[in-house]
Amino acid sequence: MSQAPMESAALLALDWGSSGLRAFLLDGQGLTLASRSSAMGASVMDGRALAYVQALQQIAGDWLQANPRLPLLACGMVGAKHGWREAPYAACPANEAALAAQTVSVEFGQGRSLRILPGLLQQAAGQPPDVMRGEETQVFGALQQHPQLADAACIVMPGTHSKWAELRDSQLRGFATHMTGELFALLRQHSVLGRLMPPVDVASDSSAFLAGLRAAREQGELGLSHQLFAVRTLGLTGELAAAALADYMSGLLIGHELRAGLAWRDRRGLAQAPLLLIGEPGLCARYAQGLRAFDCAADLTLDNTAPAGLWRLAQSAGWLRLPP
Template identity: 40%
Template structure:
């Protein structure tokens, strides 16, 4: 695997990396060419524009994770059922060009008769395990749709999705709460954020807690610039409360610097601890999946 090309192709952006045989990142590229920007039939051209030069060696292999494997992407890669580890995911690759370009499948699991899915996060999770040298862990991947993932024996056992980021955006942009806030979120106000998390943890439901963002503004008990941070604390606090974490629980947080910081604060208020796994988790995960391939299909 001396010529591995790794791609994280999401809804709004595309990241690519050229990896050495030992997994080191030799070169990275990032473009705003998510799947929503690609016209029908245009995926091969975008792929060639982004990393065609990396694919010149005849032994080069490209692995793609993320929404490019959805029905709206380049080619649908059917979901792999949980529990699943590196070998299970590698066995479910969907080959675009046999032996050269493959799509990593997403994962699915079912709880209480309802399916849940992820695409791209499975690669981040497995990569984080490698980076932190863990075989079992509880992980959270913050985002528009946050994922809480339980791993045991190096395999993803189950996961749950929380629409935290999307609910924040809806309340921020399309409810009365947003009318009392500045146009931009600005820098995180940690005091206001902690206040929001703490109120959510004490409240029985976000449907009640969210109105506090309105009343604190009405009685001028919260500065306008701090209100987005407070609202963020409310929705993240609701997500954390749903996990019912015991004190001292260790959680691996995989995400951007800004979101990781917020979850670290929230976890601390719960008495839990946090470990970080950065952006390299995706590349490490794709490298590990590639290493399980004994032969090209």
């Protein structure tokens, strides 16, 4: 990397999840000067501090050597109970100041330290607790990129554990988690439903996906566990080809999430607020298709907003190292 980007670097932002690590070198305006990624997620570290240090040196050692005073801020599973160092959950609702106040620091040699943001814990009366770790930073990243969302927005973040979040008055007021992605993987790989599916992924079948969505919308009162068995019976009777079964099952799972999520949105008084999708573009496109099947549409679709969120939180807390 040339010297000029390092001279203008103000923050090393780390999006450190379970399955991967993404590092972003950001300037004083939050613009990305450079980015890198690796597969060294928290799930492969086994809670070993040395493994985290080595992963950080591998992905950003030259940046740190070139700019010894560069501040570091991370979000995600790096701060989980079995991460590098636990950053206990902050209480929801929360704003940026609440997250910054509960940041923890871990030293990793030569006087350097990494700040780790907490996740969020929601404990609503009469309901089981819910948690997120990393997604809260993406919510504030969306707010950084689109300040008009400050009044109110419903933000959907598809993934292994999809999150539906309420942003209101620049606060993350509440959220709901759906294990849609994990359920799909478990059913695909370890259930009777997967036995009729091809052993390797095939081209996506949009019509089968839409059929699953329609079944969830129009007959969802039958229950997800009942409707899932149709994945097997439709295959056994030949009404759906083996190659289409995974997409039909995906439609059922996402459809039930959308059915519940849109009802949650209405109960939170967000029916007229902007609806956002944040996440991997291909998965967001699938959710956008699902929303259309429910006569709804996303007002915005954003890729990873964690870098913008990390910069916003660092800027508001006064942690940036601005060049003279």
